[in-house]
Amino acid sequence: MTPAARVQTAIEVLDEILSGTPAEKALTGWARRSRFAGSKDRAAVRDHVYDGLRRRNSASFLGGDLSGRGIMLGILRQDGADLDALFSGQGYGPAALSVAEQIVPSGDVPLDIPEWLVPRLRDSMGGDFETGIAAMSARAPVALRVNLQKTDRDSARRALLEDGIETYSPTQASTALIATTGARKVAQSKTYQTGLVELQDVSSQMAIEAIPLRSDMKVLDYCAGGGGKVLGMAGRATAQYFACDAIEARLRDLPNRAERAGADIQVITDPAQHAPYDLVFCDVPCSGSGTWRRTPDAKWRFTKADLDELTQVQAGILFDAAQLVAPGGVLVYATCSLLDDENILQIQKFMDVSSGVKLVSTEQIPLGQETDGFCFAVLEVA
Ligand SMILES: C[S@@+](CC[C@H](N)C(=O)[O-])C[C@H]1O[C@@H](n2cnc3c(N)ncnc32)[C@H](O)[C@@H]1O
Structure with a gap:
């Protein structure tokens, strides 16, 4: 595919996403229908689409329209690409720029976050707001x-x-x-x-390195999902590990990953059966705002109702998980969120209603070039 044909494809995939198709589904659907596209073409189209989603607001402003074409025009403008070569109207590339499209819109370029979240993120991120939002618009490190x-x-x-x-x-x-x-x-x-x-992202590794983990401990990963946190802990210390998740299907990959790592992890369905544990790690479901550069379409779908629902689920998990901790044991609460509602405020609310729980430490890792936004708190249960 020519560079222009890749741009035209990204425009079409973005239009599909804007009309409600999840980004991954739109991309895999296109790849299946397009056997002619090689691996470099697929990677280039994916990069265009993800760049477009990360910078949807600023790019559509600079491209003059919230559409696949407007977004790609804005992205290419931001990146200083040769627009005449890409929008030549030749071959499988996009149509030539109209007179209106040739004029670069002026005015304040909007931030690449949903408007309702701007004040919340500003308050939560404080002095890290500018660099964090810039990092959210860029590609994530592997x-x-x-x-x-x-x-x-x-x-x-x-x-x-x-x-x-x-x-x-x-x-x-x-x-x-x-x-x-x-x-x-x-x-x-x-x-x-x-x-x-x-x-595994650097921030999760920082959390695993910071928690008080010992090889004589019985440890539960309460929201294990694919097992990233429990595998990280097993890489650090050879404790006795258990893993569970409210959605059992999410644990599917864990046995294979554990075998590859040479880690002994028991996947369980009823965590109370094996309680108490010396350490319970709760990597709770959250907005994912600290990782939105990896899943940028989630950023635009996220609503206030989602936030309210998530904070309730998080509070419930904290309460339930605390019951499983042995006296004197450790409860770790973690999110990949940048929002105080899911982090410090959630921990404070839990402390307010729990007796005998001591807050040992909290750390908010800012979203930066190398680190995803991540928060973790270490609590001691009496
Ligand atoms: C952030 S993800 C976990 C990611 C995983 N720890 C990792 O590192 O790969 C949150 C997980 O919490 C699970 N979850 C949601 N509600 C839960 C609940 N009430 N109890 C336990 N797990 C829950 C979700 O199914 C999801 O897999």
Whole structure:
């Protein structure tokens, strides 16, 4: 496909997303219908579409219209692309720019977040607001966690290099690597397949590194999902691990991932049956606002009603999980959210209604180039 044809395809996929189709479904649907498209074409179209979703407001403003075409025109304007070459009206590329489209709109460019969230995010992020919102509009890094049960960070870096993947070691977490080239090859690489590394964002690794985890503990990952947190903990200490999730189907990948990592994790359906635990980790469902650069369509779908519903679910999980902690044990509350409602305010509300719970620490990791927005609190249960 020519660069212009990729742009035209992104325009069509964006239109489908704007009319309500989830981004992944729209992209896989196009890829299935388009056998002629090679892997580089698919990657380029995906990048265009995700850039467009991340910067939907500013791009549609600069492109003059909230449509696939308006968004792509704005994105290409922001990126300083050669518009005459891409919008030439030739071949499978987009039609030539109209007279109106040739005029760059002037005025205040809107922020790339839903309007109702601007004041909330401003209040919650404080001095990190500007850099955080800029990071939300950019592509996320591909971060890896080195499995310390199998290797060390330098050896993992060398092994990845042999697989054609270059990385560097960010300073925030001792287990973290960030891929600079070959990131798309990670899941197929020998280093990954043999469990030396896992895909995991740097902030989750920072949380796992900071919690008081010991090898003599009985640990429950209460919202385990695909198992990222429990696998991270198992990489750090060989404790006794249990994992559950309200939606059992979400635990599907965990046994295979645990086997690859050489970790012993018991997937359970009734956490009360094995209680009490010395440490219960609650990686609760949340807005995901700290990771919206990875799932940018979620940002535009998220409503106040969703936030209200989520904060209720989070409060319920905190209450239920606290009952499972052994006296003197630890409860960890974590979200990948930037919103106080889901973080500090939620923890405060829990503290207000719980007797004998001590807040040991809270940390809000800002959304930055290397880190996703993430919050975690360590609580001690009497
Ligand atoms: C943020 S995700 C967990 C991600 C996972 N810890 C990881 O690192 O891959 C939140 C999970 O909480 C689960 N969940 C939702 N409500 C729950 C509840 N009441 N009790 C336990 N888990 C719940 C969801 O099914 C979802 O898998």
